[in-house]
Amino acid sequence: MATLGFIGTGNMGGALARAACKSIPSDQVFLANRTVEKARALAEELECRVTDNEAIAESADFIFLGVKPQIMADLLAEIGPVLAKRESRFILVTMAAGLTIARIQELAGGNYPVIRIMPNTPAAIGEGMILYACGEGVAQTEEKVFLDAMAGAGRFSPLPEKLIDAGSAVSGCGPAFVDLFIEALADGGVACGLPRAAAMEYAAQMVLGSARLVLESGKHPGVLKDAVCSPGGTTIQGVRTLEEAGFRGAVMDAVIAAYEKNADLK
Numbered sequence: 001m002a003t004l005g006f007i008g009t010g011n012m013g014g015a016l017a018r019a020a021c022k023s024i025p026s027d028q029v030f031l032a033n034r035t036v037e038k039a040r041a042l043a044e045e046l047e048c049r050v051t052d053n054e055a056i057a058e059s060a061d062f063i064f065l066g067v068k069p070q071i072m073a074d075l076l077a078e079i080g081p082v083l084a085k086r087e088s089r090f091i092l093v094t095m096a097a098g099l100t101i102a103r104i105q106e107l108a109g110g111n112y113p114v115i116r117i118m119p120n121t122p123a124a125i126g127e128g129m130i131l132y133a134c135g136e137g138v139a140q141t142e143e144k145v146f147l148d149a150m151a152g153a154g155r156f157s158p159l160p161e162k163l164i165d166a167g168s169a170v171s172g173c174g175p176a177f178v179d180l181f182i183e184a185l186a187d188g189g190v191a192c193g194l195p196r197a198a199a200m201e202y203a204a205q206m207v208l209g210s211a212r213l214v215l216e217s218g219k220h221p222g223v224l225k226d227a228v229c230s231p232g233g234t235t236i237q238g239v240r241t242l243e244e245a246g247f248r249g250a251v252m253d254a255v256i257a258a259y260e261k262n263a264d265l266k
């Protein structure tokens with residue numbers, strides 16, 4: 001049974017540790033965090049173990065690097081000498097936006113096997129979209145162990161590494177775009193007289209249901225949109241208003257802006 005070590009148990013590292021504890025025995029999951037109380041509180045909830053960066057680097061089979069991209073160099077400089085002494089097999093799992101597998105290896109000081117993932121915040125409730133690329137030297141059997149252990153985080157999709165930044169601009173950043181949309185829908189409902197809580201619930205459940213309909217029916221969103229727009233009806237007037245405001249162009253520009261910003265992080 002593989003052991004998973006999480007260095008950095010913030011929003012994303014914490015969400016992934018939570019997912020891991022759904023699929024593998026929690027005594028196989030180890031947490032370390034700069035502010036140790038944060039790791040301790042999560043470990044208490046998940047009934048897994050707290051340790052430190054060095055111990056994870058020394059012994060975990062999968063070492064999750066859950067720190068911000070700008071902290072990665074310092075973290076890998078700290079644990080690099082420990083990794084260099086290891087005799088047992090291990091895999092580094094990076095979730096850092098903008099940092100390539102080659103850059104992680106360079107910072108870690110060795111050609112270690114790396115899995116690069118791009119998760120999103122819905123992973124915290126098991127509904128994540130997690131893109132991943134396996135670096136050279138990651139065996140198929142190891143990829144399977146990884147996917148089985150992390151299945152509780154949501155849907156996984158392998159992607160060539162050169163497309164991870166593009167995927168990240170859609171599914172990694174997308175929750176923020178969709179949250180804006182949900183808030184705006186609810187604001188519209190409040191403007192029309194709905195109580196705030198009801199407007200929020202209607203908007204969020206509608207987005208959830210519409211997304212599931214796209215995935216489960218396999219139909220193009222244009223076809224699903226047409227099914228709501230009766231001739232001469234009310235919905236098509238809302239669609240016209242969004243088109244006039246440049247809604248689709250604005251959403252495309254948001255994805256492209258996020259993608260371009262990723263390039264600056266390198």
Ligand SMILES: NC(=O)c1ccc[n+]([C@@H]2O[C@H](COP(=O)([O-])OP(=O)(O)OC[C@H]3O[C@@H](n4cnc5c(N)ncnc54)[C@H](OP(=O)(O)O)[C@@H]3O)[C@@H](O)[C@H]2O)c1
Nearest residue numbers: 008009010011012033034035066067068069095096097119
């Ligand atoms: N949030 C997202 O939607 C998202 C999506 C995709 C990818 N990511 C990636 O996920 C990574 C983490 O982002 P996040 O949003 O989870 O950030 P976060 O909430 O700030 O978490 C980072 C954690 O790392 C800890 N930390 C910092 N330096 C450390 C060190 N030297 N040793 C051990 N722990 C250390 C911090 O501890 P303290 O408690 O002391 O601050 C904090 O708990 C980033 O690389 C980001 O690019 C995030």
